[in-house]
Amino acid sequence: SRTFAVIPAAGMGKRMGASINKQYLQLAGMPIVARTISVFENAPCIDGILLVTPADEIPYCREHVVDAYGFRKVVDIVPGGKERQNSVMNGLRALQGRMGEHDVVLIHDGVRPLISPELLQESIAVARACDGALVAVPAKDTIKTVRDGFVIATPDRETLWQAQTPQAFRFGVIYAAHLAAEQEGFTGTDDASLIERRGGAVRIVRGDYRNIKITTPEDIVLAEAFLAGSGQNGAL
Template sequence: MSNSVGVVIVAAGKGTRMGTAESKQYLLLQDKPILVHTLEVFQRQAFISEIVLVTGEEDVPRCREWIEAYGLDKVKAVLPGGTERQHSVRRGLEALNTTWVMVHDGVRPFVQDREIHACFERAKEVGASVLAAPVKDTIKQVDGGGFVVHTPDRRSLWAIQTPQTFRLSALLAAYEAAEREGFLGTDDSSLAERAGIKVSVVEGSYANIKITTPEDLVFAEFTVRTRGESQT
């Protein structure tokens, strides 16, 4: 059990940037909800033993139906999320019974098997890891008046993705500390970092997008179609 791995899939957000009545994670991609595509990626990883899905309270019943319909038998629980992503993740963490945990966004269906494996292997080596991609664009730091105040060295900048991998006990402790101190982070790594955990970056793909806008959905449909054509 020392290397047992669980996954928390976070899909409790509403998301307004997509401009649709339906939440982005439930939009169809080739006649299948985006969330199901994501779950299937982790379902097929032999080294992963259990998955917890955290979603909106009103969406729990239909998610359970999809899990049954698509044979996602590694999903051990479907839980209602909290008001913030951080609260949702913590509920998922508390439902796992593994040594390691990978936290992943429900709207990142294009993460590759090799990236998931690399993320876990790196975490086993150093304690914690996050998938990320080097920033391609020049980034400017801008003040409140809209003026550039700094141009950071692009070579030191990475766009952070998921999965993010940690020892479950260490990440839970980081979440508990953040709650005690009223800290709200933007991702799991930010909570781990402030708890003193060193987090290593694992280079991922630019294709591992988080589907949040109509433009992302167009790219997602193109990606699914071209992958399908390459396998025929």
């Protein structure tokens, strides 16, 4: 059986406020998205990578990321869509001919470069056994539900987890869920939610607080500190 990764990297990086798309910003001397891809490239459990970028960045990304770093597992780069969900769907569509229904696909944000190879492996194992695997960490803060500036609820913190990526699924399960969401006009902020809404069983894989999504400028500082702390200036 084969295991592929879909890496959505087709956002605009608005919250970063940089002059270039955040995924090309340097993190300890390497573009963020290249660092992310390198984790999958070097993981024996991954057979291939499908990269999703804005349509007009495909040539740039091929030259300055895929070819520049010699990533041999990247089988294709396809254009993204309006929302992250649309970008992931474009990636899944491009994988369709290459994957069997029971092969596992990992979906991982292009801007989460600090993912560990161990979590990839654990996610794959869990995805084989249920409808989906979701890397997440327990919420540290108390989380409030707020409407119009007033608190309307305080969910029990013991039940709250922060979703990260990768999220891993058997291909048939996630493709059907994305297709249904598209047809029904449902937009979720992550992939697991598309399975949950259909009653699927998504199991938590306990993640790592260092697996941050690079979103705003302070995240670069944090990520560089984590990399320095790992002592190898590379994979954690």
